[in-house]
Amino acid sequence: MLQAQQKTEPTVTANGYAQLATDVLAQAKACGATEADIVVADGETFSVQVRVGTVDRLTKAREKRLGLRVFIGKRSATTSTSDFSRASLNQLVADTCTLAGAVVEDDVSGLPDAGHMAVEQPDLDLYDDTVLDTDTQIDWAKRGEAAAFATDPRVTNSEGAEFDSSSGRVVLANSHGFVGSYRSSNFSLSVSPIATESTTGGMQRDAWYQVQRKFARLASAESIGQEAARRAIRRLGARKVATKRVPVVFDQETAGSLLANVCSAVSGYGLYKRASFLLDQLGQTIASDLITVYDDGRMVGGLGSRPFDGEGLATRKNTIVERGVLKSYLLDTYSGKKLGLPSTGNASRSVGESPSVGPTNFYLVPGEKSQQEIIGSVKEGLFVTELIGFGINMVTGDYSRGACGFWIENGELAYPVEEITIAGNLKQMLKDIDVIGNDLVFRGRIASPTVKIAEMMVAGN
């Protein structure tokens, strides 16, 4: 048990922060701001890393931060601080107004219309008040790692297992009188074993993980450790393959990364800057007709759910792609105005930065085939399980990334492969998706089932 005493000052309630926010907004107005909004976030985090059976690192902290955005007419600036003292906040307000006075007028800047602010703030079941003692959390990490070691004698080493828990609160208020707040929590376990091939000494690392809003929803530590071990062991003996154009099957994780590329490409900021390969494609076919993508901010218990967005607009379920046709971008108020469209409720806000656009729960609707059936349908090809590097050009869609996975021969995983790249162009790759799996699982804010792309260039020997 961790016995560190907590501070004796009274706990600041959401109401306390709401009062603080109202005071700062009033001060900003007195300083010349025509509009303003403020975000206050606080939270507690705990993290333990266990490596080869002993605690490697234990971290615990509480933190808080306040972000202020002011508009003086059409000029705006954003600031943030972790110091909530009166003197510091006075300085912050003055600095923000001075900064705003120094930039150029931007015709479309401003808060959302007062009439559009979220009215209801539904409870999306994002918060779990379970308090775990230190030893329990250490135990989770230890059991996860031990299960990986117990799975196979070839698991000889470990990058460790990590258990994290965090909880926090966000309060958002603006000069329209909007005040919103919600709490959320996260519990996660990851295990990263290393497997060694006895003959060559070659090592392979892989990992498996889970994240949940609720502690009770976590699968057993053992199941995560076993899956991590299975993934590391199956990579042993990986080799290069000859350069060849073949069908490529992406597992859920790597297909999720493709979907994340789509998510960036439909983000309003990339679009109005003309920096997206999906520019001017609204209403056009951008992908195979098997593809339907939703972004749902109201999914109960979802890792990307929130009752209102970073500007205080209601979140909702948006259809992004329907049977291959691009139906909607992801927009906040600013990027929407630049494109002549209303916000989609996707403003994302880091304290201290002006809003940008982010997904909530962004996912590809599953199909009917199992992963095994999809692999079974391939005579010769690549099954990708990990992608590395940054070889994606969002302006052109050009795509070239390091990959590892398995070579498929006659519908079977024949042997592991590494030190290869896969390349193509995302515009074509989306159209070439010809099978979608039935295995959608939400492990993060962006989730995809297995997908197969008819053909890509694999570079190796």
Add this chain to the structure above:
Amino acid sequence: MPEPVQLTTFGVTEIEAQQALDRVKVRDVEYADLYFESRTSESVSMEEGIVKRAAKSVSQGVGVRATAGEKTGFAYSDELTKRDLEVAADTARYIANSPKGHSTVPVPTQRRPTRDLYPIERAKAEVATPERVALLNEIDAEARRYDPRIKNVMASFNTEYKVVVVATSEGTLVGDIQPLSRLQITCIAEDRDNRQVGSFGGGGRVAFAYYREDNRHLSYAREAAREAILNLSAVDAPAGVMPVVLAGGWPGILLHEAIGHGLEADFNRKKTSAFSSLIGKRVASDVCTIVDDGTLPFRRGSLNMDDEGTPTGSTTLIEKGILRGYITDKLNARLMGIPLTGNGRRENYQSVVLPRMTNTFMLAGESDPHDIIRSVKKGLYAVSFGGGQVDITNGKFVFSASEAYLIEDGQVTKPVKGATLIGNGPEILTKVSMVGHDLKLDNGIGTCGKDGQSVPVGVGLPTIKVDEITVGGTQR
């Protein structure tokens, strides 16, 4: 010599710091430190011809750390009262399993760093916003003047002013002031349906005047515009194994990914690195000598001291092809019984110390860069790169070109679209057959990520020839 930074900057007395260290350094704790940090970050950015965003952020806090054997206990707080220090100290020492038996740590004695690699007055680092706005406006005009096909210019100027004090259970108390800035420009070029991007940037631990010296900011703007325009005529990249010539400077990212991370002591202590048992062994051809040097004045990756208060140094990683050493922080140097190299770094007070690179580069060789290109019959000449990544355990690394050309019969010919290069860290440098005499350091744009922590770094490279590496293009 820099002025010593006083603890009083943080409203904390030396007695309070010592008491907190006393509290954390229970019997099993071998080492403890307090890291006080105050950081002011400012940014202005422009797009569509107007400077429309300005932001400023201020943060202050303390990280309290205790190490016992391989274990690290860590806590941080954004409040700096005596009580907050005590709570953090109690959390940090939890890992020691020994709540009793306090030892007394020596009274800290104030030291100052032994050198000043970035003597910049605060006022010269943090200029008023209108001056920043003017800089960006000139950049926009210059990039658009370069070619009418430049349709958008996105530019940002960021500064950070960081004040740190490290108090350790060894009795040291040392502080540093670390200014840092960066100018980054991205241009979008359009020619009918063809849209391409080009980027350029630079910076370091420099004063604002640096960006206006010889109109450096305008040369950055032209470089970004040039790359975007060039890419309008780029052809698809080839796929497969071929010789690659890397230009000097930023392509040194190869060293950072292929060997740098693999030589960080933590991975080697845990024996999870592909380099774990290779000290004294050949890992590169004998024309390769590679160092990590945190002592270069005004460089983005340089530091007067690392984040444990150790002066940074110059560490030879590879000498004429032989692996010589790792880069270390205090924990890993102690556990491995190897020298402390001054590479213990952390992103901020909220993160733990890890062994990290500073400025990593290959020393110049003897070849003429033109001869290097002329020696290639069919291959790739890569001039600029985006990011890279490595899998420490199996050694596989990638890095992605943003400006590259075909080499045909010893001549640089057509520009090609970006492609990812992939290789194996412990092998790739054995295939370096020629090293140019033209060592260049990068312009000061690198940020390295590890365990979710970002720190500024530098890289450098002379022109080199790699006899074979896999190029991940789309064309046979």
